[in-house]
Every structure is written in C-alpha cells, then in structure tokens.
Amino acid sequence: MSPAIHHVRPNARRGAFRTVADAIRAADNEDEIRIAAGEYPERLLIDRAVTLVAEDGPGTVRLTPVAPGLPALEVSASATLSGLTVLGADPSRPLVLVTAGTAELRECDVAGGRVEAVRTASLRIIRSVIREAELAGVHADTSGELWLTGTLVTNVEGTGAVVSGTATAHLTDSTVRSVSGSGIRVRGEATAVIRRCVVESTGRNGLLVEEQASVVLDECRLKDAAAEAVRVLGSAPRAEDDGGGGVRITGGEVTGAGAAGILAAGTGDVLVSACSVRDSGAAGVSADGSARLELVDCRINGSGACGVIVRGSARAVVTDTTVRGAEGNGILVGERAEARITGGTVRETAFSAVHVGGEATAELVALRVADTPEHGIGAAERGRLTLEDCQAADCGLSGLHLDGYAVATVDGMTVRRGRNGVTAQSRGEVRVRDVRITDVDRAGLTCGPDSAPEFTDCRVSGAGTAGVVVAEKAAPTLRDCAVSNTVGSGLVVARDGDPTVLRLTVKDTGKNGLFVGEGAKGRYEECVLSATAYPAVHVAAEARPVLRDLLVTDTAEDLSVDEGAEPEVTGCAARDVKKAVWPAPGTSAPGSGQAVGTARLAVAGPQGTAGGTAEAGDAEKDVPEENLEDLLAELGVLVGLERVKNDVSSLVKLMQMVRRREEAGLAAPPLSRHLVFAGNPGTGKTTVARLYGRILAAVGLLARGHLVEADRSSLVGEYVGHTGPKTQRVFEEAMGGVLFIDEAYSLTPAAGSNDFGHEAIATLVKLMEDHRDSVVVIVAGYPDEMEHFIDSNPGLASRFSRTLLFEDYDTPELVNIVEHHAERHQYRLTDSAREALVAYFEATPRGERFGNGRTARQTFQAMTERQAYRVAEMAAPDETDLITLRPQDLPEWP
Structure with missing residues (x-):
C-alpha cells in the first residue's frame, strides 16, 4: 500500500483536516501531511514516521504552542518537517523536542526556543534557521546523531549548539553568530565533525570542548569571539595510530578573538594544521595544564600577547609554523612545559622571539628568528634549551641569550646583524658548537660573570666591538x-x-x-x-x-x-x-x-x-704610487654623490695649485685640508674618505694616504689620564694618512657631565696643530649633530672650515647599487626583478633606521639568500637558474 497524502486546511469543510494534530492521528507511517498557509496554535505530538510539509513553501505555515513552557513540537518517531515556522513564547524552554527516532527539519524557521534531542534520538537540521533562544539554540544530549547542514543559528542568549552525552554531531556549511555564550560546545564523550562552518560574534568562545569529547574542525572560520576562539579544557586522548580522539583543527582561520586564538588547557589534546590565527587579543595559540598541542604549517599573526605559549606541564610540537607581529614573545615556553619546535619562522615580535623560562624544556631545530627589539632566542631561570641549525637575524639585543641557571646545548646556529651574537650569562651548563656570528654591533660571544660556558668551533666576523x-x-x-x-x-x-x-x-x-x-x-x-x-x-x-x-x-x-x-x-x-x-x-x-x-x-x-x-x-712598508687620474675615475664611478664628487674635484685642483706653488718656492696659501662629512648612514662617507686619502697621496700632500677609522670607543678612556694616550695612539697610527672619526659628535659631553670626551677633543685639536702637514682629519656624522659638534669647541671651528654634504640615495641610485653588487658577485637581475626592486625601494620608509647604501647591500644579500632557497628546491637547476635574481627573491616588503 503506497503512502497517503493528507491535507490540512483550517477552513475546509471536507476532504481535509482542520488541525495538524488531527491529520497526524489519522496518518500511518510514511504518510505525508501537506499544511496550507496559516497560523496553527497547536501542540503537536508526532509519534509516527510522517512528513509535515508547508504546502505553499517555507515560511507560510506558523506553528505556535498553546501551553506555555511546553514544546510546540515533540517528536518520538522518525519524522520530517519541511518549510515550517515554529514560534515559541518561552525562549528558555525546548520548542522542538525529539525524544526518539530521527527527526529531520528541512528549511524550517525555529524562533523563541531551542531545538533539542534527548536519549537515543537523532536530529537532522538542513538549511534552516534557529534563532531567539535562551541557554542553547540546538542541544543534542543523546547517544544518537546531530546533523546540521547549511543552517543558521543566531541571536541566542546562551550557546549556539551544544553536543553532550555520547552524541555524534556533523556540522557542515553552517553558521553560528551573535550568541552570548559559546558558539559550539562539545562535552561529555560526544564527538563532533565540523566542516566549512562559520562561528562569529560570540560572547564567549567560538568552540568550547570539555571532558572526554572529540572534535574535528575542518576549513572553518571562527571570528570575533569575546574570549578564546577555541577553548579545549579536556578531550579524549588522540590515538597516534588512527588519528582519532582529541581536537583536530585543519585549515580555515581564527581571527579577532578577545583572548587567545586557540587555548589547549586541562587534559586537552589538540592538533592544528595549516590554520591561520590572526589578531588575537591575547596569545595566538596557548597550551596550559597538562595539555598536548601540535601545530603544523600554521600562520600566527598579530597576537596581542605571545604568538605561542606553552606552560604548566603542557607538551607542544610546533612544525613549519610562522609567528609574526606578536605583542609579546613569538614563542614562550615556561613553568614545567616541554616543546619541540622544528622549522618555521618567528619575526617582528615586541619581546624576544623565543623565550624559555621556569623549568621548561625546549628543543629548536632549523628555526629562523628575525626582527625583534630584544633577544632572538633566550633561556632564563632553570630552562633547558637545545638548538640545532637555527638562525637569528636583526635582533635588538642578542641572537642567543642565556641567563639564570639555564642549561643549553647548541649544535649549529647562525647570528647575523643585531646588537650581540651569543650572550652566555647562565651559571648552568652551557655547550655551544658550530655557531657563526657576523656583523653584530657589539660583541660576538659574551661570557657573563661567574659563568663557565663551552664554545667549540665557533666563528665571529665583523663584531662592532x-x-x-x-x-x-x-x-x-x-x-x-x-x-x-x-x-x-x-x-x-x-x-x-x-x-x-x-x-x-x-x-x-x-x-x-x-x-x-x-x-x-x-x-x-x-x-x-x-x-x-x-x-x-x-x-x-x-x-x-x-x-x-x-x-x-x-x-x-x-x-x-x-x-x-x-x-x-x-x-x-x-x-x-x-x-x-x-x-x-x-x-x-x-x-x-x-x-x-x-x-x-x-x-x-x-x-x-x-x-x-x-x-x-x-x-712602514713601501706604499706603491697611484695615478691621480685613475683615482678620480674610481671616484667618478661611485653611484650618486654628484655634489661630493664636484667638491672633491675642486679640492684636488686647489691642492695641485698649492703643490705647484711650493715646488716653485712660493708661499702656500692658508688651506685647511681637514673636512666634515655630513650625511646619514650608508651614504658612502667612509668610501670617499679612503679615496680622498689616496688622492692626497697621489697629489703629494700626504706620505701614505692610508685610512685609520676611529670612533668614541677608540679615543675616550674609562678613567682619568686614560683618554690622552688613547687619542694620541690612534692619531699616530694615522700619520701620513687620514684619520676618519665616525659619529664624531658622540665626543661632545652632555651638559653637566664628567665625560672624558672633551679631553679627547682637546687632544685632537692640539695634535692637528702640531702635525698639520702630516695628517688629514675627517669627522663624520648626521648633519645637524655635526653642526653642534663643530660649535662645541673654538679650535674645531677654525680647523674644520669645509663641509661635504652626503645626500641620501634616491631609488634609481639604490637600484644601481644592487646591480653593482650583483655584477661583482656574478648575478643577473631580470627586467621584472629590476622593476620590482624599484617598487620595493619606493615603499621602503626613509626614517632614521634607513641605511641608504647599506640598505641596498642588505637587500642584495637577502635576495641571494632567498634565491638560494628557491634554487635548492629545483630538481635540476641550470647555470641560468644559479645566477638569475627574480622578483620572488626580493625580501618581504617593509
């Protein structure tokens, strides 16, 4: 016997039922009940496998309860509701209650109460809307299944969807938004698989997992949670063999959380893979308690605190993950936690890129850290740190800093630029092997008081002190x-x-x-x-x-x-x-x-x-004579500096005339050969100073023309009577050549200070007078500061009467400098790379930290490094691949 179709029309005289309840009582299993448009104040008990359909389409049939506090619909069989609008009067009570069987809501609108499944019941909600409920929008407290597909849960004073007991939930292509509590809560021994869903604007967490629950979150977006976007307080242990259990987050993004983006606490077991976590109010990802956390190929940007925190007795594995722009540390491992960090990059953090403290243990392999105002990698207190093949660049303090009683084993590390290379102040056991340190502002390796580190096969090049x-x-x-x-x-x-x-x-x-x-x-x-x-x-x-x-x-x-x-x-x-x-x-x-x-x-x-x-x-060794024309040609090929080149050429002509007068036995006119080089860093002052000395030697006004570089630390002593001999020693080294004093204004003592800089200036002035024909002194620094320096001593003003202004390089000149370095090192830029380089330098801020020629050189160096990484991934690169620099080799834009 085929299923029957029953009609419900309130005003019909015959051939149809006037109430939905009458139609249900008359129907058999598998029958269909078609309901005409209208409002039906009924309480329906569906105890058989029927289908209720809004005859004129979704939104035309409105069911309202007749008894306050009771569900409008109670289902105890496998029934389907299609296109119905169910309106409740008490948002805190169930409006649709499923107690047995499997209920399916398709294109329904449920407002004013929650949809709930209990005991062994199962619930399927497809392309529907659940809204204006309290406590929860959807609640599955059952051993059955919950299916939410293409559904919107919104405006809930409580949790959007709750899955508890031993229920299994499948949420797909659905949205939970504007709820005062958490978006989705999974607890007990429930299991939830959530795919391509959006959870946004929640008053608490986007996803809350508790007790022994298991969750898969795949390609979802969690936005603007007031607290943590994902909070895992407990979960079923993740099985290593089949990947079951725990919380697994794959793909998708977590943005705008008011607290941590992802928090694993308590006994939570969380795996996050290929996920983007951005703009969290606190940590990007945090593990606490006895939680287990694994991050693989994730991107964590703009965290309000640390990018990744591992503390308590938590254990974390972080692989090929990028942390950028954290307002705290990039990665913080503290208390008794354990972390293994392999590959990936940490950069642009407000505090140290990686910090290990407390009694924590961290193992770092092939990690790159860069661009931090503090340490690249640091360990303090009784932290234990193991490093292998790591890199640190452009750190405001040390590339690696060890303090307290930290224990560290380092086997392979590179530190480039920054303030210090490796600073070992820890009184714990420190063993450092195969470290390469280049171009740091201060010391390469520093051993703090009472420390006893071991350094083996370490290399330091270009230390500033x-x-x-x-x-x-x-x-x-x-x-x-x-x-x-x-x-x-x-x-x-x-x-x-x-x-x-x-x-x-x-x-x-x-x-x-x-x-x-x-x-x-x-x-x-x-x-x-x-x-x-x-x-x-x-x-x-x-x-x-x-x-x-x-x-x-x-x-x-x-x-x-x-x-x-x-x-x-x-x-x-x-x-x-x-x-x-x-x-x-x-x-x-x-x-x-x-x-x-x-x-x-x-x-x-x-x-x-x-x-x-x-x-x-x-x-002195014999100094070979150089040809003046060759030296002037060498000056002429320098990039930019047109005003400086003209000034030097004029000085050469003047000095040639002086030389001729002397050879003719005539008195030489009064002439000061000492110069002020005023300009920002990286504008070629040292290069021109070296050429200037060689030119004066070629003209015959200096014996050797060599350059001796000095700064404040070379001239100023640390105690009374120390400065004069130091200054005299440096001056004597420059006899017959050029003494180049960079940042000379640093010799000027601050008002009211007992600084020895004034003694260095006084000694210089006297020596310049005593050896006026034997040494040329060039003082260099920022233009404004150099004016104050010359004005600080009358003797300086009389001896430095000529200033050469070194202007900043413009964009075409910076590009020419990069091309010059490329040609010297046998590289070639493509036309598109050259165009990209122009745009890159145009976008580079020209503030106090701008390095002019040094910036161009560093850009070229970064391009060669990125090109090397790119070519290394090719199966069979040819010679063209090895020498060609392309747009993708440019460093990240400022």
Missing part, C-alpha cells in the same frame, strides 16, 4: 674558534676572568688580538693572531695569564705588557712582525737563533705598546 668578551670571574672554555674583522679586540678578558682558550684564531682586529685585563688569568694555547691594529697580545697590570705556543703574524707588534703584569710565556713566536718581542719560529731571538722556552717581556710605553724603538722607515 670585541669578538669574544669574558666578564669578571667567568671561566669559559673556547676550542677551535675563530675571530676576524672586529672593530675592537679579538678576545677581551676582564678582571678575575679565567678562560681556557685552545687553538683560537684571531685576524684583522681594530685593537688587540688578545687583551688580558687587569687581574685576569687564563690559559691560552696554540693560538694564532694576525693583522691586529694594536699589539697582538696585551697583558694589563696584575694579570697572570699562561701563554703557550702562540703564533703572531703580519702585525706591527706581538706583545705589550703593563707594569705589574706576570704572564707565563712558553714557546710563543712571531713572524713578519715589525716590533717583535717573541722570536721567529725556530729561533732563539727575533729573527734568528734557536727557539727558547720563555720569551722575554717588554713593559708597555705610554700608548700601551711594547717597549723598544724602531725607525719610521722600518715600521
């Missing part, structure tokens, strides 16, 4: 390390410092290779020191170092020793040293004879050099 600094009472061990191209000394040891230094190589330092400070000790064996501006080894008063088998090469002096020092020297040698205290290798005296066990010592003179005299001719 010393390569390695050993603080008071520190006792580090350095094995097979190397320091080169430092502005200050290679290795500096403070009072009571007691390092063990084995096979250290130091080269090209602006000061000493090894400086053993007052009262310092230490053992230094089989080290090689070369090309140092000051004596290769300086031993200060009361210092007692042990120097064994050191080799000093290619420098002016090998050793200087202050009065009261007691170094123990055995087997040390000097080769190609102008003033040698130690014998040449295989000899008993400087230059000849048999090797001796202990070298003779010399006491330092006023400038801290070893005693003894040498003729000026013996102290």
Whole structure:
C-alpha cells in the first residue's frame, strides 16, 4: 500500500483536516501531511514516521504552542518537517523536542526556543534557521546523531549548539553568530565533525570542548569571539595510530578573538594544521595544564600577547609554523612545559622571539628568528634549551641569550646583524658548537660573570666591538674558534676572568688580538693572531695569564705588557712582525737563533705598546704610487654623490695649485685640508674618505694616504689620564694618512657631565696643530649633530672650515647599487626583478633606521639568500637558474 497524502486546511469543510494534530492521528507511517498557509496554535505530538510539509513553501505555515513552557513540537518517531515556522513564547524552554527516532527539519524557521534531542534520538537540521533562544539554540544530549547542514543559528542568549552525552554531531556549511555564550560546545564523550562552518560574534568562545569529547574542525572560520576562539579544557586522548580522539583543527582561520586564538588547557589534546590565527587579543595559540598541542604549517599573526605559549606541564610540537607581529614573545615556553619546535619562522615580535623560562624544556631545530627589539632566542631561570641549525637575524639585543641557571646545548646556529651574537650569562651548563656570528654591533660571544660556558668551533666576523668578551670571574672554555674583522679586540678578558682558550684564531682586529685585563688569568694555547691594529697580545697590570705556543703574524707588534703584569710565556713566536718581542719560529731571538722556552717581556710605553724603538722607515712598508687620474675615475664611478664628487674635484685642483706653488718656492696659501662629512648612514662617507686619502697621496700632500677609522670607543678612556694616550695612539697610527672619526659628535659631553670626551677633543685639536702637514682629519656624522659638534669647541671651528654634504640615495641610485653588487658577485637581475626592486625601494620608509647604501647591500644579500632557497628546491637547476635574481627573491616588503 503506497503512502497517503493528507491535507490540512483550517477552513475546509471536507476532504481535509482542520488541525495538524488531527491529520497526524489519522496518518500511518510514511504518510505525508501537506499544511496550507496559516497560523496553527497547536501542540503537536508526532509519534509516527510522517512528513509535515508547508504546502505553499517555507515560511507560510506558523506553528505556535498553546501551553506555555511546553514544546510546540515533540517528536518520538522518525519524522520530517519541511518549510515550517515554529514560534515559541518561552525562549528558555525546548520548542522542538525529539525524544526518539530521527527527526529531520528541512528549511524550517525555529524562533523563541531551542531545538533539542534527548536519549537515543537523532536530529537532522538542513538549511534552516534557529534563532531567539535562551541557554542553547540546538542541544543534542543523546547517544544518537546531530546533523546540521547549511543552517543558521543566531541571536541566542546562551550557546549556539551544544553536543553532550555520547552524541555524534556533523556540522557542515553552517553558521553560528551573535550568541552570548559559546558558539559550539562539545562535552561529555560526544564527538563532533565540523566542516566549512562559520562561528562569529560570540560572547564567549567560538568552540568550547570539555571532558572526554572529540572534535574535528575542518576549513572553518571562527571570528570575533569575546574570549578564546577555541577553548579545549579536556578531550579524549588522540590515538597516534588512527588519528582519532582529541581536537583536530585543519585549515580555515581564527581571527579577532578577545583572548587567545586557540587555548589547549586541562587534559586537552589538540592538533592544528595549516590554520591561520590572526589578531588575537591575547596569545595566538596557548597550551596550559597538562595539555598536548601540535601545530603544523600554521600562520600566527598579530597576537596581542605571545604568538605561542606553552606552560604548566603542557607538551607542544610546533612544525613549519610562522609567528609574526606578536605583542609579546613569538614563542614562550615556561613553568614545567616541554616543546619541540622544528622549522618555521618567528619575526617582528615586541619581546624576544623565543623565550624559555621556569623549568621548561625546549628543543629548536632549523628555526629562523628575525626582527625583534630584544633577544632572538633566550633561556632564563632553570630552562633547558637545545638548538640545532637555527638562525637569528636583526635582533635588538642578542641572537642567543642565556641567563639564570639555564642549561643549553647548541649544535649549529647562525647570528647575523643585531646588537650581540651569543650572550652566555647562565651559571648552568652551557655547550655551544658550530655557531657563526657576523656583523653584530657589539660583541660576538659574551661570557657573563661567574659563568663557565663551552664554545667549540665557533666563528665571529665583523663584531662592532670585541669578538669574544669574558666578564669578571667567568671561566669559559673556547676550542677551535675563530675571530676576524672586529672593530675592537679579538678576545677581551676582564678582571678575575679565567678562560681556557685552545687553538683560537684571531685576524684583522681594530685593537688587540688578545687583551688580558687587569687581574685576569687564563690559559691560552696554540693560538694564532694576525693583522691586529694594536699589539697582538696585551697583558694589563696584575694579570697572570699562561701563554703557550702562540703564533703572531703580519702585525706591527706581538706583545705589550703593563707594569705589574706576570704572564707565563712558553714557546710563543712571531713572524713578519715589525716590533717583535717573541722570536721567529725556530729561533732563539727575533729573527734568528734557536727557539727558547720563555720569551722575554717588554713593559708597555705610554700608548700601551711594547717597549723598544724602531725607525719610521722600518715600521712602514713601501706604499706603491697611484695615478691621480685613475683615482678620480674610481671616484667618478661611485653611484650618486654628484655634489661630493664636484667638491672633491675642486679640492684636488686647489691642492695641485698649492703643490705647484711650493715646488716653485712660493708661499702656500692658508688651506685647511681637514673636512666634515655630513650625511646619514650608508651614504658612502667612509668610501670617499679612503679615496680622498689616496688622492692626497697621489697629489703629494700626504706620505701614505692610508685610512685609520676611529670612533668614541677608540679615543675616550674609562678613567682619568686614560683618554690622552688613547687619542694620541690612534692619531699616530694615522700619520701620513687620514684619520676618519665616525659619529664624531658622540665626543661632545652632555651638559653637566664628567665625560672624558672633551679631553679627547682637546687632544685632537692640539695634535692637528702640531702635525698639520702630516695628517688629514675627517669627522663624520648626521648633519645637524655635526653642526653642534663643530660649535662645541673654538679650535674645531677654525680647523674644520669645509663641509661635504652626503645626500641620501634616491631609488634609481639604490637600484644601481644592487646591480653593482650583483655584477661583482656574478648575478643577473631580470627586467621584472629590476622593476620590482624599484617598487620595493619606493615603499621602503626613509626614517632614521634607513641605511641608504647599506640598505641596498642588505637587500642584495637577502635576495641571494632567498634565491638560494628557491634554487635548492629545483630538481635540476641550470647555470641560468644559479645566477638569475627574480622578483620572488626580493625580501618581504617593509
């Protein structure tokens, strides 16, 4: 017998039922009841498998309860409701209640009460609207199933959808919005699979998971939750074999949460993959309690606190995840938590990119951190840190900072630019291996007071002060390390410092290779020191170092020793040293004879050099003559600087005339060769100063024309009587050439201070007068500050009467600088890369941090690095791939 169709028409006289209840009582299972448009004040009990349909389409049939507090619809069988509008009077009560079977609501509008399924009932809601309820919009407290497809739940004073008990929920392509509580709440032992849904504007959480529930959140958008977008207080443990259990979030985005974007707390077990978390009011992702958290290929941007927090006794695994723009740390691991972080990038954070504190343990592998005003990676308190093949760049403090009693093991790390390289102040066990540090503003490696770190096979190049600094009472061990191209000394040891230094190589330092400070000790064996501006080894008063088998090469002096020092020297040698205290290798005296066990010592003179005299001719190598036309051509090919080039050319003509008058026996006109170079950083001041010296030598007005660079630290001493000798020493190094003092305005003491800068200025003024024909002094710095500097001393104003203004590079000139570097290093820019470079420099802010030529050089360097990563992923790159720079190789835009 086929299903029957019944009609409900309130005004019909026959052939139809006047009430829906009458039609239900008359119907058999599988029958269909078609309801005419109108309002039906009835309480319906559906106890058979029937279908109720709005005959004239959705919205034309309105069912209203007749008894306050009772459901308008109660279903205890497998029934279908299609196109019905159900209006309730008490939003806090169930309006549609399913107690057994499977009820399906299709294109229905339920307002003024919730839809609820209990016991073993199942509920399917398709393309419907549930609104204006209290406590919950949809509640499945059952062992059955809840299906929500293409449905809107909105305007609820409570939770949008609640799944509890042992129910299984499937939410697909649905939206929950404008609810005062959480958007979706899953608790008990329930399971929910939520796909392509939107949860927005919730008064509490977007998704709340509790107890032993399990949730899959796939390609969903959670927006503007007042609290955490996802809050997991507990969950069924995630099975490692089949991926069941826990909370799994895949794809989609979490934006605008008032608190953390995603919080795993309590016993929560959360896996987040390929998800974007943006603009959270607190942490982007947080794990607390005993939670387990795994992040894979996620993007966490603009967090109001830290990007990722792991604390309590939580455990986290973070893989190939990017954290950017956090208002706190990029990643914070604290208390007793454990974290393993592999790959990925952390950058542009307000605090340190990664911080490990408390008694937490963190393992970092192939992580890149950059652009932070604090440390790149830091560990403090009793944190335990393991690093392997990590990178840190452009950190305002240290690339790696260890403090408190932190324990650290480092095997492979690169630190580029920033203030310091690696700072080890921890009193815990610290072992650092294979670290590469380049172009930091201050020290490369720093060992804090009372620390005893171990450094093996570490390299420091381009440190702005010393390569390695050993603080008071520190006792580090350095094995097979190397320091080169430092502005200050290679290795500096403070009072009571007691390092063990084995096979250290130091080269090209602006000061000493090894400086053993007052009262310092230490053992230094089989080290090689070369090309140092000051004596290769300086031993200060009361210092007692042990120097064994050191080799000093290619420098002016090998050793200087202050009065009261007691170094123990055995087997040390000097080769190609102008003033040698130690014998040449295989000899008993400087230059000849048999090797001796202990070298003779010399006491330092006023400038801290070893005693003894040498003729000026013996102290200087022959300087080859250069052609003036070639030097002017070299000046002419520099990018930009047209005004400077014209000024230098005019000066050359003037000085050639002076030279001719002197050769003719005529009196030379009064002429000051000292200059002020005024300009912002990176505008070529040092380059032009070096060329200017060579040009003056070619004209015959300087003997050598070499350049000696100095700054405040080179000239100003730390105690009374120290500044004058320091300044004189630097000045004497520049005899016959150019003394270039960068940031010269820093010598001007602040008002009311007891700074020694004024003594350095006074000493300079006198020396410039005494040696007016032997040295050219160039002072450089920002234009406004240089004006104040010249005005600070009448002697300066009379000696620096000419200022050369170095203007900022414009965009075409910056592009030319990049092309110049590319040509020198055998790279080629495509036309599109050149156009992109123009747009990149146009978008670059020209504020105080803008580096002009240095910015162009750093941009080129970043392009080569990104090109290397890109080419490395090619299966079989050819030669064109290896040398071509494309638009995608540009760094991220400012």
